[in-house]
Amino acid sequence: MSRRSLLAYVPLLAAVLVLVLGLFTVLLGLRSQQIEQRRDFRDDLIYFAAQFSREANVFERLFAAAARGERIDPEAMSVAFDVLWSRVGGAFQGALGKVYRELPDGEATALAGRALLAEIEPVLASVGPGDPALAPLQARLLLLIERLNNLVREASRFQQAQVEARRDTFESSYARALLMLGAAVLAGALLVLLLLRRQRALDALRRELEAHVAERTAALARVNADLREEINWRRRAHEAIRKLSLALEQSPAAVVITDPDGVIEYVNARYAQASGQSALAAVGTRLVLAHAGGVDPLARARAGGSWQGEVQLDSAGGGERWQNLSVAPVRADDGRITHLLVIQEDITRRKHDESQLLWRAHYDELTGLPNRVLALDRLGQAMRSIERGARGALLFLDLDNFKAINDRLGHDVGDRVLREVAGRLGGAVRAEDTVARFGGDEFLVVLPRIDDALEVERIIERMSKAVAEPLRLGEHELFTGFSLGAALFPDDGREPYALLKAADTAMYAVKAEGRAGFRFYTGRLNQLAHERARIESALRVALVRNEFMLVYQPVFDAGGKALVGAEALLRWRNPEFAEVPVDRWIRIAEESGAIVEIGDWVLRRACEEAAAWVDAQPSLRISVNLSARQLRENHFPGRVLEILAGSRLPPANLVLEITERLLLADDGGTREAIATLEGAGVRFAIDDFGTGYSSLAMLKRLPSGMLKLDRSFIADLERDASSGALVEGAITMARALGMKVVAEGVETEAQRAFLATHGCDFLQGWLFSRAVAAADFAARFIGRPPRPARALVVVPIADAVRR
Amino acid sequence: MRTAAAEGINPSRRRCLRVLACAWLFGPAALAAAAGAAPAPVQATPLPAPQGRPLLRVRGAISVHNTAEGAAAFDRTQIDALPVETIRTRTPWTDGVVAFEGPMLTDVLARVGAEGRMLELTALNGYVAQVPVEDAERYRPVLALRADGHTLGVRERGPLWLIYPWDDFAELRTESIYRRAVWQLSEIVVEP
CATH class of the missing domain: 1.10.287 (Helix Hairpins)
Structure with missing residues (x-):
């Protein structure tokens, strides 16, 4: 039975339960009522009668005593009488009185009692004790009591009968109720049973029916599905035939069906269109096909084979055309070849697209340069094929202001810039190199083989120059440059991506410096080492090639009016190393030892040139910078004296500038050399004072010395109070030691005024003059009064370095 | 007190x-x-000796008394001096609804400073019934002096008849309560 049908019985079962409970309750009620009633009636009525008798007795006893002549308390008598009276009255009142009167002789007795009491009442009031009138009344009282006693018994009997009658009624109704209850329960149970059976039968029936229906439905569905499938199949078959013929007719490929001899029986629209013949005209003619690689496809098909391949045709309209040709025999059921099927498909576009795709996969569309894929492929090739000990390089370029051009002038101009730059880069590299566009404004250059870093630099140089040329694009004239990172292989990476990363890193290092230029991934060391070697070798031949010259920076007195001397500064006129800072090549010269020879030249040249000026202005002092290396030469003092003698410059007019470091790192030789020269009258000056370990003890070793305050202090004078204090201190100290003070790099009047005020002896700097060539110096400063400093024309010369 | x-x-x-x-x-x-x-209808003040014939004697656990035996005796005047309450009810002993008037049992008990749990009520006919003091508190029965305005004499179950408000409380309409309805009440003994 299903859960649902079970649920349907719940109200029914509940109803039966309620009925049973209700009946049970009624039964219980009946029972309790019976018990209650039994007590009520019996007790009350019997008690009433008994009390009646008792009260009558009480009164009779008092009355009898009075009849016997005894004195009775009238109060007690009256109360007893009244009590009895009230009892008699009670027999005629209320529910209890009614029950009482229903007793046999009950009412009569009460009436008799009332009558007797009515007779006694006046007698009580009027007669005294012992009165003979009392005796008969007493006898009637006793009679009444007798009746009352009977009544008590009667009441008891009556009550009993009543109770029994009630109990009978009660019990019979109880039994009936019980019977009804049983019947109800039985009926309920039967009903439930019946319903259960019915339900079960119904359920079975329903299940059977459902199964039957399901079975029939399934069968129907199967038949239906079969039918539908058949219909679909037929529809599909029909559709397929329709589609096939339609497809054949509308096929983008040209379709021809010929008989085995090649006489056309059918052509589709595409063929007609391609051949320029109408289908009608074509039918009946013999089909001619181009031979492919010496094979006649029709003959092959006729022999039972099929042929398929791409055929190149010469089109009358010019340009080559490609055809995908397939020829196949069509056989009848008996295997005989009845027709030949020829399908021609024009694949010219596809061919073109394919090559286009291939090209696109490896080239950048905009610039026509190889793209990164091809570039890295070529790099990979170069890296793999590199010979032992040989090197190659990968350059990573980023156009410097391309984004600005793009933003300001638009992508169109940007694209043209890229194309132009691509062309220029291509023109700047060697035939074996690959210039590729990496993406955006980034380019890669693969140099598969280089001899040394210098070669790389040369190529970079060429590219740089090519790109630096102004770009003329319509009305715009643009300038661009690039930042370049270079990585060498196999040094910087053995695998294309590692190398790419290295070059990229180097390029970003250049970008980070914020200027156009290039950098090797291995850092400046590599580059510098290389450059250094070149500088070194160049320096060795510089003297022979007469590439050095001296310029002179005039030195004035504190007032800035009187010329007191000049500092000789060395210049190297070499086109290749014009950009190399003086400090750098001097250092290289010092380290390589070339400085000795060069220093010698400088000293001699300075002395020779100054000798003429000293003739004109005897107080003029010419300062020449010395290198530690020079001082350490064994014969240095002798050499100096020899030069002085040769140039006829008095020793007192020569100042040799040495660094304080040189004094610190003093060895016996140096000190001896200084002493010798001082003895000869040559003066010494401490260059760059204040930049190193300025030491008082050291200064004491130079009795004839001068101090040169470093330009950095002078430059800071106006900005930094501590610089002023330092300068002041240095001057005071120098004076205490009897030394003269020279300030370098004086550029403003304020600096001059400060230095003059604080007792600086001599000044040099742009405020007065730049370093000038010997001829200019002679022309401008010798033999005539110096012009006021401010009147000097400030010429922006790239070289703003001391010496 | x-x-x-x-x-x-x-x-x-x-x-x-x-x-x-x-x-x-x-x-x-x-x-x-x-x-x-402060309205104080019943005060446990000293009770004067009865002038007339006493209607009711109260003895036992009380704190106010006016007889040599330590009982409190009330004559009609003293009873009448107590506040009167009316209960309208039917009884098994009367016909129809009767208006019973008289002092409340609680007031009587309070007047004598009764302190007990059980009362023993004795009638003129010698009938004795036990009444819990709780009844007096809960149902406020009266000691009826009058019914429907007529003074109850001994012949009419007076002069005092303990009347419960049967019509107001169904649970009172039982045999045990009917038995407590002592008529011709003459004495109350307060049992501690």
Whole structure:
């Protein structure tokens, strides 16, 4: 039975339960009522009668005593009488009185009692004790009591009968109720049973029916599905035939069906269109096909084979055309070849697209340069094929202001810039190199083989120059440059991506410096080492090639009016190393030892040139910078004296500038050399004072010395109070030691005024003059009064370095 | 006596008592004012000796008495002096609804300062019934002096008849309660 049908019985079962409970309750009620009633009636009525008798007795006893002549308390008598009276009255009142009167002789007795009491009442009031009138009344009282006693018994009997009658009624109704209850329960149970059976039968029936229906439905569905499938199949078959013929007719490929001899029986629209013949005209003619690689496809098909391949045709309209040709025999059921099927498909576009795709996969569309894929492929090739000990390089370029051009002038101009730059880069590299566009404004250059870093630099140089040329694009004239990172292989990476990363890193290092230029991934060391070697070798031949010259920076007195001397500064006129800072090549010269020879030249040249000026202005002092290396030469003092003698410059007019470091790192030789020269009258000056370990003890070793305050202090004078204090201190100290003070790099009047005020002896700097060539110096400063400093024309010369 | 009165009486009355206590401390004028302000219908004050024939004697656990035996006797005047309450009800012994009037049993008990749980009621005919004091509190039965305006004499089950409000409480209409309805009541013994 299903859960649902079970649920349907719940109200029914509940109803039966309620009925049973209700009946049970009624039964219980009946029972309790019976018990209650039994007590009520019996007790009350019997008690009433008994009390009646008792009260009558009480009164009779008092009355009898009075009849016997005894004195009775009238109060007690009256109360007893009244009590009895009230009892008699009670027999005629209320529910209890009614029950009482229903007793046999009950009412009569009460009436008799009332009558007797009515007779006694006046007698009580009027007669005294012992009165003979009392005796008969007493006898009637006793009679009444007798009746009352009977009544008590009667009441008891009556009550009993009543109770029994009630109990009978009660019990019979109880039994009936019980019977009804049983019947109800039985009926309920039967009903439930019946319903259960019915339900079960119904359920079975329903299940059977459902199964039957399901079975029939399934069968129907199967038949239906079969039918539908058949219909679909037929529809599909029909559709397929329709589609096939339609497809054949509308096929983008040209379709021809010929008989085995090649006489056309059918052509589709595409063929007609391609051949320029109408289908009608074509039918009946013999089909001619181009031979492919010496094979006649029709003959092959006729022999039972099929042929398929791409055929190149010469089109009358010019340009080559490609055809995908397939020829196949069509056989009848008996295997005989009845027709030949020829399908021609024009694949010219596809061919073109394919090559286009291939090209696109490896080239950048905009610039026509190889793209990164091809570039890295070529790099990979170069890296793999590199010979032992040989090197190659990968350059990573980023156009410097391309984004600005793009933003300001638009992508169109940007694209043209890229194309132009691509062309220029291509023109700047060697035939074996690959210039590729990496993406955006980034380019890669693969140099598969280089001899040394210098070669790389040369190529970079060429590219740089090519790109630096102004770009003329319509009305715009643009300038661009690039930042370049270079990585060498196999040094910087053995695998294309590692190398790419290295070059990229180097390029970003250049970008980070914020200027156009290039950098090797291995850092400046590599580059510098290389450059250094070149500088070194160049320096060795510089003297022979007469590439050095001296310029002179005039030195004035504190007032800035009187010329007191000049500092000789060395210049190297070499086109290749014009950009190399003086400090750098001097250092290289010092380290390589070339400085000795060069220093010698400088000293001699300075002395020779100054000798003429000293003739004109005897107080003029010419300062020449010395290198530690020079001082350490064994014969240095002798050499100096020899030069002085040769140039006829008095020793007192020569100042040799040495660094304080040189004094610190003093060895016996140096000190001896200084002493010798001082003895000869040559003066010494401490260059760059204040930049190193300025030491008082050291200064004491130079009795004839001068101090040169470093330009950095002078430059800071106006900005930094501590610089002023330092300068002041240095001057005071120098004076205490009897030394003269020279300030370098004086550029403003304020600096001059400060230095003059604080007792600086001599000044040099742009405020007065730049370093000038010997001829200019002679022309401008010798033999005539110096012009006021401010009147000097400030010429922006790239070289703003001391010496 | 004051404490006895304070118990089982509503809070407002207890507050009055507190006022009284204060008044007792601060002066008779205040006392008079406080007493005037507090309605006190039944007070456990000394009960004078009955002038007429006593209708009811109360003895046992009481604190107010006026007889040599330590009982409290009420004559009709004294009974009448108590507040009167009316119960309209039917009884098994009367016909129809009867208006019974008389003092409430609680007032009578309070008047004598009764302190007990059970009362033994004795009638003129010698009938004795036990009545719990709780009945007096809960149902407020009266000692009926009159029915429908007529004074109950002994012949009419007077002069005092303990009447419960049967019509108001169904649970009273049982044999055991009917038995407590003592008529011709003459004596109450308060059992502690």
